[in-house]
Amino acid sequence: MPAIVMTLIGTQILMATEGRKKMKISYWLTITMFAAWVGGSLADSVEARCDIYPAGEDHTDVSIPCRFSQRQGAITIIRSDGVTHQLSPAEALGHYRDEEGHAVYRQSGLGDQGLIFRFPAESVYVYWDNSSLQPQDPDNPTAPFSTADYDATTLLPCKPAGATEFSQCPAGILRMENNQASIEVRNPSGEQFTINFLTDVSNQTNYVNATNRELNARLEGDTWILEFANGEVWQVPLAAIEGG
Secondary structure, eight states: OOEEEOOBOSOOOOOSOHHHHHHHHHHHHHHHHHHHHHTSSOOEEEEEEEEEEETTOSOOOOEEEEEEEEETTEEEEEETTSOEEEEEEOSSTTEEEOTTSOEEEEEOTTGGGEEEEEOSSEEEEEESOOGGGSOOOTTOTTTTOOTTTSSEEEEEEEEOTTOSSOEEEEEEEEEETTTEEEEEEEOTTSOEEEEEEEEETTTTEEEEEEBTSOEEEEEETTEEEEEETTSOEEEEEHHHHHOO
16 A cells, blocks of 8 residues: 655654543643743743763763753753753754853754753753653563553664664554554653554555654555654564554
């Protein structure tokens, strides 16, 4: 069947029980409300995850808890390694000065996952979702997803940009009629997003899209091959979508 590839920005298919719907809606409302005050003057803070990249590097092993807060445009990032960034807004949008007067630039390359701050010596990636730092449940290899909230859970083959081998990424599956499904996944970087597999029943056309990211999708035998714009590659078997 032909596949039409689409991008879904900031939306998500919600289904199954009312309890699950409420859980999903609550999560995305939290993200939306937090994003709203990031650009405004309200005072608030959130527990987050900070990945620290040396300047000019595209790899890091430093992923630590942090607290992000904003008041009247000024930003504070308190890291668990003892470093605190105090950023004051400069003249241009997205430009700041740190406590020593150095120029710092804020970028939105993480979409709804977080923000990037470019310091002279390092880059700090602030992710709103810090659950990847929590202790994993040895009895649930698909954590943070469980069958208490999803119709099924699984581990999907996933490959980060530049990697030569696939690893296993956890996923929670919500299924609906006509062999459609909404699958929430977590990639190796700890980003959590949703991939939707939909069908136009009138012409039997498949649609594949994901929240806040572009992808190309093709069906090879009984497996969807998903190639994301950021270089990630995923494999999703039809059995995960359709159940059995």
